[in-house]
Amino acid sequence: MPxxxxxxxxxxGLLPAMQGxxxxxxxxxxxxxxxxxxxxxxxxLTGRTVTGIRRxxxxxIFDFDGPDALIAHLGMSGSFRLGAKPFPEExxxxxxxxxxxxxxxxxxxxxxxxxxxLWEASDLVAYPMLARLGPEPLDDAFTGxxxxxRLKGRRTPVKAALLDQGVVAGVGNxxxxxxxxxxxxxxxxxxxxxQGARADRLAAAVKAVLLDAIASGGSSLRDHIRPDGELGxxxxxxxxxxxxxxxxxxxxxxxxxxxxxxxxxxxxxxSRCQR
DNA sequence: AACAAGACCTGCATGC
DNA sequence: TGCATGCAGGTCTTGT
Numbered sequence: 001m002p003x004x005x006x007x008x009x010x011x012x013g014l015l016p017a018m019q020g021x022x023x024x025x026x027x028x029x030x031x032x033x034x035x036x037x038x039x040x041x042x043x044x045l046t047g048r049t050v051t052g053i054r055r056x057x058x059x060x061i062f063d064f065d066g067p068d069a070l071i072a073h074l075g076m077s078g079s080f081r082l083g084a085k086p087f088p089e090e091x092x093x094x095x096x097x098x099x100x101x102x103x104x105x106x107x108x109x110x111x112x113x114x115x116x117x118l119w120e121a122s123d124l125v126a127y128p129m130l131a132r133l134g135p136e137p138l139d140d141a142f143t144g145x146x147x148x149x150r151l152k153g154r155r156t157p158v159k160a161a162l163l164d165q166g167v168v169a170g171v172g173n174x175x176x177x178x179x180x181x182x183x184x185x186x187x188x189x190x191x192x193x194x195q196g197a198r199a200d201r202l203a204a205a206v207k208a209v210l211l212d213a214i215a216s217g218g219s220s221l222r223d224h225i226r227p228d229g230e231l232g233x234x235x236x237x238x239x240x241x242x243x244x245x246x247x248x249x250x251x252x253x254x255x256x257x258x259x260x261x262x263x264x265x266x267x268x269x270x271s272r273c274q275r
Numbered sequence: 276a277a278c279a280a281g282a283c284c285t286g287c288a289t290g291c
Numbered sequence: 292t293g294c295a296t297g298c299a300g301g302t303c304t305t306g307t
Contacts, residue, residue, distance in 0.1 A: 003300050034283070034302090058301075076301055077285075092285085111284045113301060129302080156278065165302080172300050222287085222299065241300095263279075266298085 002074045004058060004137070004170030005213035006232065010080055011055045013227030014105065017082045018050045018062075021099040029094050034075060034115040037095075044068055044118055050099075057133050057169035061124065069121035071130070075113025081106045082227045105227070133169040137206050142168065144200030151191040151199065158194050159187035160263045162206075171206060174219060174241045177268045179205040181240045186274040187267045212237065240268035248273055 002010065026042040038044075048064035055061070062070035072078075087104040089096065095107040095116060107116070119127045134150060135142045150167045151158065161167050162176040171179065180187050182205035185198060194202055213219060218232035221242075225231060235242070239249055244259035248270040255272040 006300065073301080075284090076299070109284095110286065111299090111301095113284065154277075160278085163301090174300055219300070264281095 002058065002078070002218065003172030003175050004055075005175070005210055005216075005234065006218035007058045007060060007074065007170075008055055008214050009218040009226055009232060010074070011053050011060055013082070014060075014080055015053055017103055017105060017227065018097075018099060019052060020049065021101060021103065022049045023047065023097055024100055025096070025098040027096040027098075029089070029096065033094060033109060033112050034073075035117070037116060038118045041116070041118065045070065045097075056130055057136065057165060058172070059130060063121060067120060067122075068118040069124060071117045071119055071124075071127060072107070073114050073116075073129075075109060075111060075115070077111040077222070078107065078109035078114035079225050080227045081108060081225070081229065132166055134164075134166045135168055137168050137170055137203075137210060142203060142207070144196075144203040147203045147206075148195045148199035151194050154191035156191055157187060157262060158185060158189045158191045158202075159267050161191035163263070163265070168206065170210070173265050174238070175206070175209055175213065177241050178209045178239060181269060181274060182209055184274055186271070187262060187269050189275075240270065243268060 023045050026045040028037050028041055031037060048066045050062060051065055052063040053060060058073060060072040083104050085102050085104055090108060092110045093106045093108045097105040124130055135146055147168065151161055154161050159176050159180060162171050179202065183201040185194060185202055213234040216232055216234035216237065217226060219234040220231035221235055240257050243257045245256050247254040248257060250273050253270065253272055255270055257268055258271055259266055259268050
């Protein structure tokens with residue numbers, strides 16, 4: 001899926017099309033995504049005006065002039081597309097939002113690992129999937145010391161720990177590999193050994209790679225497209241992800257990037273530059 | 276509590 | 292051409 005930078009890109013793309021607009025209709029074309037949609041999903045949103053769209057980790061939170069917030073997750077293959085009526089429905093367009101002013105927003109998700117839910121806006125901290133999340137990596141409060149404390153006592157490889165949303169929220173499979181490369185840390189290193197200066201480097205690398213990716217509109221591999229239909233282009237800036245066999249970009253290295261499975265996911269790294 | 280593996284889905288590239 | 296296999300930006304549940 002979209003990781004944090006892609007979700008942030010989606011948020012920014014949706015904002016101008018939805019904020020301040022009234023939802024004239026919300027149509028669920030099937031009763032479930034990953035989970036069943038909540039009872040009265042369409043009715044509870046219809047007639048509400050979107051007051052804002054927030055992001056927490058990889059979750060989007062839509063606020064309205066009413067008690068419910070809409071929590072949305074893109075899973076692996078979810079995307080939003082904007083259009084003006086008539087806006088043809090495509091295969092896997094599961095939820096359609098019709099907004100005041102004649103616009104439409106379609107949520108498309110072939111694999112249906114994404115979901116939408118409604119929750120009392122004033123009590124979002126109690127929403128289970130949000131309650132479990134660790135620190136937001138782009139917050140100033142996310143420092144090397146905070147990361148080190150969260151990795152303490154963990155015997156799992158640091159790559160796996162970065163994917164744990166309770167350690168740091170929003171990093172996924174691509175940016176975990178990219179951040180470890182930038183920090184010069186082996187993905188195989190036991191998480192609890194990432195302390196002190198190493199943790200400082202990793203926290204800084206996580207922030208930097210996420211910010212660089214956001215600045216590029218995220219990465220478009222298979223499924224991520226921005227709401228306006230444009231593609232992100234950070235995939236052209238990957239140092240390791242998807243570059244198995246290609247040379248390490250570090251001046252004077254040039255060793256082939258290696259790929260190997262970790263916890264069922266592909267990890268990419270330079271075994272010479274990352275220790 | 277931490278960790279590994281399995282589960283949920285569809286689409287696409289690959290190889291026979 | 293058809294079919295089987297493996298893989299894909301995620302996260303929950305289960306079992307050790």
